[in-house]
Amino acid sequence: MATVVSHQLIGSIASHSPSNSKHSLFPTDSFNVPIKFRQNRFKLEATASQTPVLDPLLSPSKTTTLSKKKSNEASLILIRHGESLWNEKNLFTGCVDVPLTEKGVAEAIQAGKRISTIPVDLIFTSSLIRAQMTAMLAMTQHRCKKVPIILHDESEKAQTWSHVFSEETRKQSIPVVAAWQLNERMYGELQGLNKEETAERYGTQQVHEWRRSYHIPPPKGESLEMCAERAVAYFEDNIQPELALGNNVLIAAHGNSLRSIIMYLDKLTSQEVTSLELSTGLPLLYIFKDRKFMRRGSPVGPTEAGVYAYTKRLAQYRQKLDETLN
Numbered sequence: 349m350a351t352v353v354s355h356q357l358i359g360s361i362a363s364h365s366p367s368n369s370k371h372s373l374f375p376t377d378s379f380n381v382p383i384k385f386r387q388n389r390f391k392l393e394a395t396a397s398q399t400p401v402l403d404p405l406l407s408p409s410k411t412t413t414l415s416k417k418k419s420n421e422a423s424l425i426l427i428r429h430g431e432s433l434w435n436e437k438n439l440f441t442g443c444v445d446v447p448l449t450e451k452g453v454a455e456a457i458q459a460g461k462r463i464s465t466i467p468v469d470l471i472f473t474s475s476l477i478r479a480q481m482t483a484m485l486a487m488t489q490h491r492c493k494k495v496p497i498i499l500h501d502e503s504e505k506a507q508t509w510s511h512v513f514s515e516e517t518r519k520q521s522i523p524v525v526a527a528w529q530l531n532e533r534m535y536g537e538l539q540g541l542n543k544e545e546t547a548e549r550y551g552t553q554q555v556h557e558w559r560r561s562y563h564i565p566p567p568k569g570e571s572l573e574m575c576a577e578r579a580v581a582y583f584e585d586n587i588q589p590e591l592a593l594g595n596n597v598l599i600a601a602h603g604n605s606l607r608s609i610i611m612y613l614d615k616l617t618s619q620e621v622t623s624l625e626l627s628t629g630l631p632l633l634y635i636f637k638d639r640k641f642m643r644r645g646s647p648v649g650p651t652e653a654g655v656y657a658y659t660k661r662l663a664q665y666r667q668k669l670d671e672t673l674n
């Protein structure tokens with residue numbers, strides 16, 4: 349499939365101020381876990397008045413809290429999962445939980461190399477394995493060497509049983525929040541069907557409308573608009589507040605859930621989003637600053653600073669990584 353983005357987007361740095369959020373920001377604990385997600389698990393360890401942000405580069409013994417000085421800038425990385433076994437077979441996948449192919453694994457690792465010097469404090473994935481594999485494989489390449497850990501909040505027992513008892517170990521971890529709202533759009537009665545055969549049966553135009561129009565749903569499935577209702581709402585309620593706190597976020601999700609989020613970030617019209625295509629395993633970087641999202645393209649690699657504009661903060665982070673790890 350085509351590389352990222354439509355002609356309208358190439359070279360442009362779209363930005364906008366998100367509408368006044370009705371949702372209050374929520375603080376994080378020393379694990380950088382949003383209080384919203386950690387619920388009872390960490391309730392004894394942080395209060396709303398403590399909003400420590402850890403310097404990701406300091407060793408555990410030197411780690412300090414920077415609670416008084418919040419950054420007004422954060423990076424946001426979006427990655428569509430690597431190739432799945434049903435991408436390979438050209439089948440409509442939707443919410444069917446299919447793993448990555450070997451090529452998809454390689455794409456995820458390559459994506460990780462490309463973002464290896466961009467700070468990540470918090471990871472969001474869908475609840476589907478292909479997105480989770482992608483996030484985990486990408487993070488194996490990150491130069492911060494922190495360990496991504498999936499938060500389990502499906503029951504109190506799951507929370508209790510996955511508790512980490514070492515403060516220092518927590519500091520060397522990155523919380524991973526899995527949310528069904530970031531899942532691929534539900535493809536209804538197309539799930540499991542071959543895309544080419546479906547086009548032959550129903551006509552190319554009809555299938556194109558099901559796949560790329562904003563308003564038209566596939567039979568018994570979600571339109572992009574319906575997918576956006578839950579994915580963008582989740583982004584506004586749970587992810588944007590983290591960015592506003594200065595936490596750097598990675599989202600590993602899907603072609604259509606990410607198209608709906610990019611539509612929101614770049615303020616695309618329902619017409620413009622029809623030509624937005626995302627390649628598997630390709631990371632996209634945004635900077636959230638002064639309540640605006642600025643598209644910074646796709647990082648090519650840790651050494652290619654000129655390919656996209658590093659902000660001062662990102663450049664400093666990279667420099668510290670160099671100093672710490674070289």
Ligand SMILES: O=C(O)[C@@H](CO)OP(=O)(O)O
Pocket residue numbers: 435439440441442443532535559603604
């Ligand atoms: O099958 C799917 O779930 C999606 C993504 O692979 O397909 P499409 O390319 O039609 O959005």
